[in-house]
Amino acid sequence: MNHSMDLVQDLVNVASRRNAEGRFTNLRGRMRSIASKWFSAVIGSADPVKVSDFWAEALDYQVVFSSPDEVAMTKDEHSWPGLVFVPVPEGKQVKNRLHIDLNPDDQAAEFDRFIALGATRVDIGQGEVRWVVLAGPEGNEFCVLSPHPEQE
Numbered sequence: 001m002n003h004s005m006d007l008v009q010d011l012v013n014v015a016s017r018r019n020a021e022g023r024f025t026n027l028r029g030r031m032r033s034i035a036s037k038w039f040s041a042v043i044g045s046a047d048p049v050k051v052s053d054f055w056a057e058a059l060d061y062q063v064v065f066s067s068p069d070e071v072a073m074t075k076d077e078h079s080w081p082g083l084v085f086v087p088v089p090e091g092k093q094v095k096n097r098l099h100i101d102l103n104p105d106d107q108a109a110e111f112d113r114f115i116a117l118g119a120t121r122v123d124i125g126q127g128e129v130r131w132v133v134l135a136g137p138e139g140n141e142f143c144v145l146s147p148h149p150e151q152e
Helices: 003-015 048-059 107-117
Strands: 040-045 062-067 070-074 082-087 100-102 132-135 141-144
Touching: 040 048, 048 062, 048 070, 048 082, 048 107, 107 132, 107 141
Parallel strands: 040 082, 100 141
Antiparallel strands: 062 070, 070 082, 132 141
């Protein structure tokens, strides 16, 4: 069984426990009835074009829609979820509550590539870990993971 299937099974196991009222819940029976699909993650930015240019290059994504108030990108026009960048008046003030994890084949090479694109290494208190925390052009953190064992 691959890592993705293990993760799905773990989620099903967690969801198949008794709820607060003591009733047995089971995600497996509800999975097919989900009508919504993840379409995009929306990222607020002072300069959506600048930030979207960074992520398009970093992820090898293409812009599929662009206006003064929104830039949308995906791997290709048929692949989702994508990233959408919208303008916000305030700058980043605290550590992100949600961030992107990237899982490259070669962490060191990707680290160098992201630095060349304009990312900076940041310390958010992560200590000694197997991943590297970087920040994009406006300071939004993202992680560059080391390859997972099934990739090595």
